[in-house]
Amino acid sequence: MRFWEIGLIVVNFVLLGWTLFTRKRTKRWFAIALPVAYCVLIVQLIAEGYRWQMIPAYLSPIILTACYLLTKQKKNAGSWVSVAVKSLLLFIYLSVAVALPALMPVSLFQKPNGPFTVGTTLYHWVDDRREEPFAKDPKDRRELMVQIYYPAGDQGEGDREPYLRNTHEVAKGLEGDLSIPAFTLSHLGLVQTNAFTDARMSDTEKQYPVLLFSHGLNGFRNQNTFEVEELASQGYIVVSIDHAYDAAATVYPDGRTAYFQSVNLSDLPERDRHIQLWKDDVAFVLDQIEKLNRGDVDDRFTGRIDTSRIGMFGHSYGGATAAQMLVEDSRIKAAIDMDGTLYGSTIKDSGIGKPFLLMSAEMSDDSDEDSLEEKLRNKRALAGGGMSLVIPHTDHTSFTDFHLMSPLLRSPGEDPRYVHRIINEFSLAFFDLYVKQRGNSLELEKLATKYPEVHFKVN
Template sequence: MRLFEILLVLSCFALLVDLLFIKRSAKKTGLGLAIGSSVIFVVQLLVEGYRWQLLLVYIMTALFILIVSFRHSGKMVNLKIGKLLKYSLSSLIVILLVGSTVLSAYLPVFDLPEPDGPEKVGTQTFHFTDQNRDEVLTEDQSDKRELMVQVWYPTENRNNNKRGTLFPSDTEMFKKYIQSFSTSLKLPAFVLDYWKYNRTNSYENVEILPSTSPYPLVLLSHGMGTSRVLQASQAENLASHGFVVVTIDHTYSTFATIFPDGRVTDYKTKMTTIDDRTKIGNIWTEDVEFILDEIEKLNLGAIESQFKGKIDLKNIGVMGHSFGGATAFNTTYLDQRVKAGVNMDGSLNEVENRDDINKPFMFIRSGSFKDWLVNFENDRNSDNEVNKFLSDELHIMKNVSEHGGNVIYVEGTQHFNFTDLQFYSELIKLSGITGDINGKRGSSIVNQYVLDFFNKQLKGTGGNLIQGPSDMYPEVKFIDPEEL
């Protein structure tokens, strides 16, 4: 909970205590408490903003302020009620207030974890249209493939801009965005309204930090059905260490993607068979390759921007979560411009003719991977299409491991510990999609190993963590090729 939210809750309980236990003659105490609570109430609403989770606290605080003020001013008739009714009513009020407070604590307004690099982070959003590709995920045959991307980069933030919000700051755009999210989650839109307060550590549209040499580039893809928003902290952390990072919304495979003209697209991707995976995987791979083409234009000045000459196109990496991780592998294999890649807990979408990859690659898997590996070994020889696909995938991972790459897993994590979803609520752990590990700890571990990998492969520095087990991160386990 935020500072003034905590103070508001405390003042509400203090007012209740005054009503129950403080004598009417203690005017200074009561009136002082009412005035102080009123100030906190107003400041919380003006500075931090209204939240539906605190609705009962708002109502009861306002009511208590009025009652306490009238009670100690002598203008209120002294109503006598029985002790049973008095304490029963008080108990109900306490239960309601505790419930409201718990909702606020478990559905919090949050800031993304601060990046641990030396540089501040800037961000800028672009809208690109691939005129050479038809949009196959819509029914309109005239549609072309449109993509929204967000660029994250080192900055000085000379003008001392305020940190940006995680979601669109424009009120109308935010409403459309949240409406699409809430529809996908089958929730009323107001339930997610408080997301408008969630903040990043980045500054929008500020100048890139001048450098004597261009910055290495990393392209980052989200998981199926999520959004680039859920990979923001990873992008920020890399950017704070001197990388330019481009996060991509793969249109019609997200909860919501919003375009500059106010259009919002939702999820329309069909994923029922291995053939579907391959088809969509090809679309996403082409998305990454197209965005890389556009970044080249930015760097050359063919598209006007501040990034001309600022990006090192000889040192390009790709990474992604889940289906985005599979896309990262596929792009690393197919695109000669890509030097190295990272797959965060993603099963591959293409295994044919992929076992001879000769570039550095790292697979980071969740804590359940080791158990899955043991269970699969018992069923590896089953004659079915899925088992053959998984067996080929493990063969690829073994080949990567034997040729200078890495296959690791992080104990205590589950699939969505590789996203920012773990910061949205502790209640998410109850669903099993995040693990027992502390969210910030899990995020930090993934960030450190991704950074170490790209430092070595794209900058020629570091590389200590990916050499083997570390006492600093005992949760990280390295898979021996023979185990695959």
């Protein structure tokens, strides 16, 4: 919970408890208690904003007012039965008031560890060469929203970037996948990241390497903010792509929203076919990055992007896309697949032949009839030097921000911040070695020693 949320609950419930159990309740007491209770409420609403999870706490001044109106001055606290009942009711009420905001926190992201402040900016790119396969009008072109995170030169100046710019639409898009009503995620609109909107780019280095990020089916471009911000703070330009109509919701600058529509991708052959759309998206974004480097409208990225050093990572279907692009596009030097089945064209038995790391969840579902084929695909991809790691106490969404959103979404025994630290450290060491071309393979071996519970293997 945030500072003033905690303050509201502590102050108002102390006042409420004192009112219920003190032997003397004078007008003077209420003349002080009521203004304090309402003032703390008003300050919290102004400083931090309303969210529905705080409704029980918001009602505490009203209940305090009711106590004033319904009780007489200098009234005894009552019998032990009365005290016991009041104590039980107050405990239940306090538990609800604390549990709701605690189970759906607003403070999600820790400060990145790198030397750079993080900046971010958003682009709307239209591929005039491709039709939009989900549109009814054949004249519609493929449109993508792309958010870029980068090392910033401003030391915390400017506005902090919100986690989601279009919370309502994304929450509505996630509603079916997470099996929870959209309104329960409305508080994500209050979450701030560590990035600063449109900040000036850092001049520390002449050029910076690039990493592309691709979300999972029904995910969204910001779903791995914990990882994207860390990599940007370590000196990478990170490009996060919304794959329109396969993302939970993509909102264009004119207000149009492309909601998730790929509900028929139920088997391996169909997902193998569909991934071509995502590969074409990534290839288009790579072309746009090269254009940005030649000449950006506001000159932020002009000449600052090292297009000879590009890597890619993704979660789930996005991880499969990263693997496919590593195989097919010479611009991608290394890739990480986070718990993604390797959909797409068949990889040779000899392996990918380029640096590849497959991160997997411990709690994968092996009961599916396609699981044998998936294991064979993984084996081929890892042949000839591919790397793999399995993180304990994780499931498929442990590799995203989702488990930070609520303890209710976590796997048994999982500490999401610890899991994210493992992901970030291995990702950074991998990309530093194969994209920045700094360091050596000993860094990965040191991490394997540092985290002995992680099953890291070089094939």
